[in-house]
Amino acid sequence: MCLKDKIFAAGVVGCGGAGFPTHVKLAKKVEYLIINGAECEPLLRTDRYIMTNFADEIVSAAEAVRNEVGANLCVIALKQSYKEEISALQKSITAGGFSKTINLHFLETFYPAGDEHIIVREVTGRVIPPSGIPLDVGCVVLNAATMLCVHGAMKDEPFTDKFLTVTGEVNTPAVQKVPIGTLFSDCIEKAGGAKTDDYIIISGGPMMGKVITREQSHSEVVTKTTSGIIVLKKGGVIEKTNAMSIRQMLNRARSSCIQCNYCTQMCPRYLLGHPIEPHMIMRKTGLNGSLDGLLADRDIQNAVLCCECGVCEVYACPMGLQPRRINSVIKAALAEAGIKRGGDDGQKAESKMRDLRKIPTKRAAARAGVVDYYDFDIKELIVFEPTKAELLLSQHIGAPSVPVVRDGDKVAKGQTVAKCPDGKLGANLHASISGTVKIKEHSIVIESRG
Ligand code: SF4
Ligand code: SF4
Structure with missing residues (x-):
């Protein structure tokens, strides 16, 4: 079996984002393979733990994938402040004899350094077109934690356990390794x-x-894409923003948006030259009071270019408004109406201010109200296995997995319990614990007792 087939068989999907099936990313030849080790979300330590403790596995999987996609170079991009991770990876690269094919790239400590468009720009100097993907500029980007799963797949080990950070208002902040579900x-x-x-x-x-x-x-x-669980006291910025209805957000946009344009000027995608202007979206939706009749508007359609990084609402807006959440609602409305962003790509020149407007990660944490947990030294690994795991059939991009087991079946950890439908984009699913199966409408429950 070739590497791509092994990765598909093991059910590997991207651990750092929406869960795009990894084998599909390896279908074309590229110039650069970029391993994303930025872990730019404040408080998360999962990828850092993996890079320090599984450097050999990451490096060996990176070399295998580099060969698979025919890339001249693999670049592992991580923050220059990640001293232990850098040292572990450099040691593995040297020991493996990969110095000519795998390099490290040091990123500044800013948010959102790990956004796919941003990391490609930082590593290669190339800008992915507004509606494009890394492949459009000769790159494939895979997350560092995904590489550990790829390494497992190389040994025919399915993706059954997930590393994640559990932090915030808990007594023992740690990285945990737990069965999916x-x-x-x-x-x-x-x-x-x-x-x-x-x-x-x-x-x-x-x-x-x-x-x-x-x-x-x-x-x-926990799903294949869960990277962290953060416990926070009630009453903070994040909770307040989240509690608002779309009607409240639009009313506030109408009454309080001063059109200062900061949301646009700080938007990392706008700074790359992408034609997204959140202040225009706020102006039009606020004045209209709803999305009715606005979905054909080009500025509104540009909301699909938003990566929902949250810079505009958590960091930039002086009035505490919600451009990111409004963009998210617009994206859902466009998708439901089957409306695609029309016209040309609209790419403009990159802003000369881009470097100056990179947001220090700790400052982003402060604005999000979580700076108290920012400097936690999280090095401990907690491993445990519950007696029950619920595997969602849809925990990746694409079609839901289709069960291949029945109620009452006994399964062993690692056994395939649901498959990607033939010819569809999707992923296989494996038992994350041993036990007895119960099939539900959208999930498979495995209980090791009873
Ligand atoms: S930053 Fe806030 S107040 Fe300023 S234009 Fe954007 S949404 Fe309006
Ligand atoms: S969330 Fe805001 S800052 Fe981030 S890409 Fe979307 S519009 Fe730009």
């Missing part, structure tokens, strides 16, 4: 429990993550 509440308990009774949880990082309630943590499960 583990409850968030179990992860919090293994982190020594929450320090407060009144808390919210962010799945992912503080800038881009999804807010869930304490109650939801008893049903929310």
Whole structure:
């Protein structure tokens, strides 16, 4: 079996983003393979832990993938402040004899250094077109944690366990390695429990993550893309922003947007020359009071170019408005109406101010109200296995996986329990613990007891 087929068989999808099936990214020849080790979301330490402790695995998988995609060079891009990670990777590159084919690239400590468009620009100097992908400029970008899964796939080990950071208001902030399908509440308990009774949880990082309630943590499960669980006291900026309805956001845009343009001037995609201007979107949606009749408007359609990094609302806007969330609502409305962004790409020259407007990561953390947890020294690894795991059939980009087991079947950890439908974009799914299967509408539950 070739590497691509092994990666497909193992169910590997991108660990750092929306879960794009990794084998599909390796279908074309490219010039550069970029391994994304930026881990730019403040507070997360997952990729850093993996780069320090599994440097040999990452480097050996990187060389194998570089050969697969015919790249002249593989660049592992990480922050210059990641001293231990740099030292571990450099040692592995030298020991493996890969110095001619794998380089390290040192990024400044800014947010969002790990955005795919930004990292390609930083490493190669090339700008991906507004609606484009790294392949358009001869690159493939894979996350550092994904490379550990690729290394597993090289040894025919399926993707069953996930590394993630559990931090914030917990007694033992740590990196955890847990079976996919583990409850968030179990992860919090293994982190020594929450320090407060009144808390919210962010799945992912503080800038881009999804807010869930304490109650939801008893049903929310770890997926292949879960990078972090952050426990926060109630009442912070993130919770307040998240609680607003679209009607409230548009009313506030109408009454409070002073059209200062800061959201646009600080937008990392706008600074690359992409034609997204959040202040224009705020002006038009605020004046209109709804999205009715606006979806054909070019400025509004440009919302699809938003990567939802949150810089505009968490960092830039002096009025505490929500351009990112409004963009997200517009994107969903455009998708539902089947409207594609029309016309030419609209790429402009990159802003000369781009370097000056890079946001120091710690300052982003401060604006997000999470700076108290920024300097946590997270080095401990907690490994555990629950007695129950719920595997969502849709935890990647593409078609949901189709169960190949039935109610009552006994499965062993690593066994295939659902497959990517023939000819579709998707991923296989494997038992993350051994036990008895129960099929639900959107998931497969495995219980090791009873
Ligand atoms: S930064 Fe805030 S106030 Fe200024 S234009 Fe953007 S949304 Fe309006
Ligand atoms: S979230 Fe805001 S700053 Fe980030 S890409 Fe979208 S519009 Fe730009």
